[in-house]
Amino acid sequence: xxxxxxxxxxxxxxxxxxxxxxxxxxxxxxxxxxxxxxxxxxxxxxxxxxxxxxxxxxxxxxxxxxxxxxxxxxxxxxxxxxxxxxxxxxxxxxxxxxxxxxxxxxxxxxxxxxxxxxxxxxxxxxxxxxxxxxxxxxxxxxxxxxxxxxxxxxxxxxxxxxxxxxxxxxxxxxxxxxxxxxxxxxxxxxxxxxxxxxxxxxxxxxxxxxxxxxxxxxxxxxxxxxxxxxxxxxxxxxxxxxxxxxxxxxxxxxxxxxxxxxxxxxxxxxxxxxxxxxxxxxxxxxxxxxxxxxxxxxxxxxxxxxxxxxxxxxxxxxxxxxxxxxxxxxxxxxxxxxxxxxxxxxxxxxxxxxxxxxxxxxxxxxxxxxxxxxxxxxxxxxxxxxxxxxxxxxxxxxxxxxxxxxxxxxxxxxxxxxxxxxxxxxxxxxxxxxxxxxxxxxxxxxxxxxxxxxxxxxxxxxxxxxxxxxxxxxxxxxxxxxxxxxxxxxxxxxxxxxxxxxxxxxxxxxxxxxxxxxxxxxxxxxxxxxxxxxxxxxxxxxxxxxxxxxxxxxxxxxxxxxxxxxxxxxxxxxxxxxxxxxxxxxxxxxxxxxxxxxxx
Amino acid sequence: xxxxxxxxxxxxxxxxxxxxxxxxxxxxxxxxxxxxxxxxxxxxxxxxxxxxxxxxxxxxxxxxxxxxxxxxxxxxxxxxxxxxxxxxxxxxxxxxxxxxxxxxxxxxxxxxxxxxxxxxxxxxxxxxxxxxxxxxxxxxxxxxxxxxxxxxxxxxxxxxxxxxxxxxxxxxxxxxxxxxxxxxxxxxxxxxxxxxxxxxxxxxxxxxxxxxxxxxxxxxxxxxxxxxxxxxxxxxxxxxxxxxxxxxxxxxxxxxxxxxxxxxxxxxxxxxxxxxxxxxxxxxxxxxxxxxxxxxxxxxxxxxxxxxxxxxxxxxxxxxxxxxxxxxxxxxxxxxxxxxxxxxxxxxxxxxxxxxx
Numbered sequence: 024x025x026x027x028x029x030x031x032x033x034x035x036x037x038x039x040x041x042x043x044x045x046x047x048x049x050x051x052x053x054x055x056x057x058x059x060x061x062x063x064x065x066x067x068x069x070x071x072x073x074x075x076x077x078x079x080x081x082x083x084x085x086x087x088x089x090x091x092x093x094x095x096x097x098x099x100x101x102x103x104x105x106x107x108x109x110x111x112x113x114x115x116x117x118x119x120x121x122x123x124x125x126x127x128x129x130x131x132x133x134x135x136x137x138x139x140x141x142x143x144x145x146x147x148x149x150x151x152x153x154x155x156x157x158x159x160x161x162x163x164x165x166x167x168x169x170x171x172x173x174x175x176x177x178x179x180x181x182x183x184x185x186x187x188x189x190x191x192x193x194x195x196x197x198x199x200x201x202x203x204x205x206x207x208x209x210x211x212x213x214x215x216x217x218x219x220x221x222x223x224x225x226x227x228x229x230x231x232x233x234x235x236x237x238x239x240x241x242x243x244x245x246x247x248x249x250x251x252x253x254x255x256x257x258x259x260x261x262x263x264x265x266x267x268x269x270x271x272x273x274x275x276x277x278x279x280x281x282x283x284x285x286x287x288x289x290x291x292x293x294x295x296x297x298x299x300x301x302x303x304x305x306x307x308x309x310x311x312x313x314x315x316x317x318x319x320x321x322x323x324x325x326x327x328x329x330x331x332x333x334x335x336x337x338x339x340x341x342x343x344x345x346x347x348x349x350x351x352x353x354x355x356x357x358x359x360x361x362x363x364x365x366x367x368x369x370x371x372x373x374x375x376x377x378x379x380x381x382x383x384x385x386x387x388x389x390x391x392x393x394x395x396x397x398x399x400x401x402x403x404x405x406x407x408x409x410x411x412x413x414x415x416x417x418x419x420x421x422x423x424x425x426x427x428x429x430x431x432x433x434x435x436x437x438x439x440x441x442x443x444x445x446x447x448x449x450x451x452x453x454x455x456x457x458x459x460x461x462x463x464x465x466x467x468x469x470x471x472x473x474x475x476x477x478x479x480x481x482x483x484x485x486x487x488x489x490x491x492x493x494x495x496x497x498x499x500x501x502x503x504x505x506x507x508x509x510x511x512x513x514x515x516x517x518x519x520x521x522x523x524x525x526x527x528x529x530x531x532x533x534x535x536x537x538x539x540x541x542x543x544x545x546x547x548x549x550x551x552x553x554x555x556x557x558x559x560x561x562x563x564x565x566x567x568x569x570x571x572x573x574x575x576x577x578x579x580x581x582x583x584x585x586x587x588x589x590x591x592x593x594x595x596x597x598x599x600x601x602x603x604x605x606x607x608x609x610x611x612x613x614x615x616x617x618x619x620x621x622x623x
Numbered sequence: 624x625x626x627x628x629x630x631x632x633x634x635x636x637x638x639x640x641x642x643x644x645x646x647x648x649x650x651x652x653x654x655x656x657x658x659x660x661x662x663x664x665x666x667x668x669x670x671x672x673x674x675x676x677x678x679x680x681x682x683x684x685x686x687x688x689x690x691x692x693x694x695x696x697x698x699x700x701x702x703x704x705x706x707x708x709x710x711x712x713x714x715x716x717x718x719x720x721x722x723x724x725x726x727x728x729x730x731x732x733x734x735x736x737x738x739x740x741x742x743x744x745x746x747x748x749x750x751x752x753x754x755x756x757x758x759x760x761x762x763x764x765x766x767x768x769x770x771x772x773x774x775x776x777x778x779x780x781x782x783x784x785x786x787x788x789x790x791x792x793x794x795x796x797x798x799x800x801x802x803x804x805x806x807x808x809x810x811x812x813x814x815x816x817x818x819x820x821x822x823x824x825x826x827x828x829x830x831x832x833x834x835x836x837x838x839x840x841x842x843x844x845x846x847x848x849x850x851x852x853x854x855x856x857x858x859x860x861x862x863x864x865x866x867x868x869x870x871x872x873x874x875x876x877x878x879x880x881x882x883x884x885x886x887x888x889x890x891x892x893x894x895x896x897x898x899x900x901x902x903x904x905x906x907x908x909x910x911x912x913x914x915x916x917x918x919x920x921x922x923x924x925x926x927x928x929x930x931x932x933x934x935x936x937x938x939x940x941x942x943x944x945x946x947x948x949x950x951x952x953x954x955x956x957x958x959x960x961x962x963x964x965x966x967x968x969x970x971x972x973x974x975x976x977x978x979x980x
Contacts, residue, residue, distance in 0.1 A: 159651030159655035234764040245807075285711070
């Protein structure tokens with residue numbers, strides 16, 4: 024009896040003690056979490072931007088992403104102010120800022136704040152990985168809702184991620200929110216363009232939209248942020264001052280369901296001029312995955328398509344009857360469909376891009392960093408990126424003084440011959456006897472077979488594709504020679520094209536997963552005579568990794584992949600060239616000797 | 624003695640280790656994923672007059688019974704259900720209970736082993752209270768289709784009180800106690816969604832979109848899973864619980880209550896309006912019958928009826944529709960405009976007088 028009473032007594036005393044201890048412990052947890060939250064807010068606050076039109080009209084929010092003043096916001100925030108604006112930071116200082124690049128369809132704009140004195144460093148937010156965000160995660164939204172803060176101190180709201188990989192149909196004609204993050208974190212007018220942070224303080228999205236219905240255009244418990252991973256894909260384009268476009272496949276995909284069960288994603292129509300059609304996709308094929316993501320609904324398909332800029336090549340898997348195939352698809356544009364007619368009209372020069380109004384009033388100090396040009400958000404920054412890229416490229420070798428004939432020889436393994444042959448390529452740019460202009464001539468011999476082309480004279484396009492199964496290797500060699508020797512000068516169009524993935528074929532010829540071959544590059548889009556040429560440079564050192572030469576937008580280019588760089592007379596030169604045309608490899612060239620401009 | 628204290632310490636250790644405490648900032652990813660599997664997206668009638676054609680439901684049995692709100696989307700022969708894994712099925716309404724404003728739907732075709740909520744078990748738990756922390760799950764705004772998960776929101780139960788809501792001029796069918804939420808959870812399509820506690824345990828069903836009769840604002844609320852309603856079957860009245868509705872419904876034994884008479888015969892007011900000539904003729908009084916409730920209330924010819932019980936009436940048709948909801952002995956307040964001034968009058972409706980010669 025006594026023991027039992029002792030047990031009960033001990034238990035009661037213990038429970039009272041525990042109850043007290045546990046509530047204390049709970050309070051401690053709450054306090055700790057609160058302190059952690061406050062610390063995160065303190066850390067990220069300085070990077071939050073209040074965006075205004077000059078003179079304080081309208082506005083929204085933004086976030087700094089680099090110490091030299093680049094900041095992200097929404098396209099619909101910069102639409103009203105135009106190419107120059109003013110930005111307030113949390114410390115109360117107002118900066119002039121200029122529009123850099125646009126992703127209109129994705130509702131994103133990149134702007135640059137001008138430092139008050141040269142070399143001044145800005146606070147900035149670190150970009151996270153939005154693919155790791157899950158529904159049920161906590162998040163912080165910051166910005167200037169209702170333009171409350173006249174001293175620019177950002178407002179912070181805290182809430183749950185309600186969903187990820189959400190698709191929101193275009194509002195109006197363009198603004199489409201694909202693969203976005205849905206939050207119950209309060210988003211109101213003025214929050215647009217502001218950052219969404221995870222609880223580590225990493226930037227996971229740009230807040231820009233909500234589902235509004237009968238409750239008016241204020242927080243309805245359903246807000247959307249553009250995922251930072253999508254923005255990263257467009258960052259190279261925006262940095263280069265481009266008015267970038269989103270991607271479309273060129274084929275219509277619809278869900279087909281039996282009476283019940285899972286749907287199948289079927290190709291129901293396809294554009295014959297699309298790259299995806301030339302790569303082999305056809306009506307009644309079943310789409311399995313795109314860009315590494317399994318596709319089982321139309322929303323998912325639109326989500327993943329919305330992640331990429333026009334012109335990118337991404338892997339696609341499909342099934343025809345029992346065979347699974349993986350192809351690499353060049354993506355078509357979105358805006359072209361809408362603006363096609365307008366863009367083909369001759370445009371008066373120096374017109375600002377569509378949707379951007381020129382500012383009124385006295386010129387902003389930021390105006391000297393703005394240069395209008397059709398197809399660009401701000402050409403000033405494109406020029407900046409071109410110059411940086413070319414400077415890096417020239418560091419690897421200066422070929423500018425090498426006039427006269429260029430000769431390269433070595434061995435080549437052509438796909439159709441299956442054996443190794445010797446080759447020699449001569450590029451001459453001689454003046455014809457009576458002509459006043461240069462007459463470029465490219466000759467190639469492979470074994471006993473001679474080829475030649477006059478790249479700037481031939482009229483019939485088929486004569487320019489020499490050898491035919493290479494898609495135009497000789498003209499490609501000529502254009503390559505021009506880039507090395509003359510830089511930007513001979514090109515009638517020359518622009519930085521942002522970032523694009525490149526998929527150099529594996530050197531052992533084995534087919535592996537396309538995604539494993541991917542190398543991220545920065546590109547130049549150029550035109551020389553009738554040729555459209557895209558150049559791919561390594562992000563790290565601007566080494567030329569590949570090119571695409573074509574005569575028309577909607578046809579397969581001659582692709583060249585350059586590798587095995589080694590120094591020749593102090594200049595880095597590729598010793599391997601893999602040539603691909605359409606769905607097949609033409610051959611692999613190994614260079615043994617370069618003779619650049621010495622022989623006459 | 625030593626042993627007993629030792630035993631008590633061990634027992635206390637076990638209690639202390641019991642995981643009742645959830646850190647304030649823990650993410651709800653696992654909970655959300657678990658709850659989502661037990662929920663369905665519904666697609667049916669609607670798509671006009673601002674009525675969504677989509678809604679939310681929860682699985683309440685392994686073989687495809689779905690509990691949802693008895694609203695307009697069910698009025699179709701082509702009701703479709705999307706499961707959490709992307710599977711698509713047709714479905715049929717099994718039984719409805721207007722007094723609870725709930726319906727039971729069955730997925731057609733063979734399905735088995737589906738993750739589901741145990742409504743009996745959930746309803747045996749104590750009610751949640753004001754200040755309790757909840758998660759709300761629904762397919763509001765039709766954000767999700769196929770295998771895309773429900774939207775999850777967090778909120779706090781602000782109050783538990785009687786539902787006084789209406790949609791347009793119709794009152795809420797259910798008028799028991801509900802959880803009022805501080806989260807904006809009752810968006811289009813959210814009806815039939817749920818609130819749970821932090822562990823994902825079912826607390827209540829999000830109701831149809833309603834406006835508060837007092838504040839005229841859209842309200843966010845959930846019907847507790849322990850809800851009961853009085854229903855009329857013939858002469859007998861009965862009290863049914865939400866759980867018994869689900870249980871008996873699945874067994875095929877549930878009998879619907881009689882429809883509550885939302886529309887009365889309309890009491891007698893004695894107002895004769897001007898001829899209804901255009902589609903939105905303003906309700907001007909043409910004549911007031913002598914000794915009628917309107918006469919007693921002091922209504923006069925040329926008065927313009929603006930509000931009836933706080934409801935704006937913009938046309939003769941709207942006025943007549945509205946008056947159908949009242950019966951004899953009902954008290955009705957009208958605001959009338961008389962020579963640029965608003966005047967409030969109270970009418971006590973009567974039976975329609977028999978015609979006399």
